[in-house]
Amino acid sequence: MMDSGTRAMLDAVGEARRQLRENALPKARDGGREKVPAAEEMALLGALAALVESAGELAYAVADRISPDNSEAYVQAYRRLDREARNLRDEERKAKGRAK
Known part of the structure; x- marks a missing residue:
């Protein structure tokens, strides 16, 4: 169960x-x-970043509750997802700068 x-x-x-x-x-x-307008592109980048951040947070939150054989995989997943979320946030900031 x-x-x-x-x-x-x-x-x-x-x-x-x-x-x-x-x-x-x-x-x-x-x-x-049609092409995604710049303002909507920024919103989409932000939404994707938030989704990836949430997935990483979940992986990290359960890592200490997982068997030792698998816990490192969850920690690594968190690190990778965190890195990709930061990349998306960086692109979101760049897009905002271009839109000004």
């Missing part, structure tokens, strides 16, 4: 994935759509 806290984490991650696949990806893949 799965712990209710673990089930809640899995459900939340699954729901986020489902929402992205069903709502965001079809819009992104629609070749007939």
Whole structure:
């Protein structure tokens, strides 16, 4: 039987994935759509950064609750996700600078 806290984490991650696949990806893949305006590009970069940050925070938060055989994988995932979130935040700042 799965712990209710673990089930809640899995459900939340699954729901986020489902929402992205069903709502965001079809819009992104629609070749007939116009270019994303600069202001919206900044918002999208920020939203992606926040999503990646949240995934990293989850990995880090559970790392000490995972078996020693796997805990390092969670810590490494956190570090990589944190680095990518910072990259997205940097690009968001650059886009804001260009828009001024």
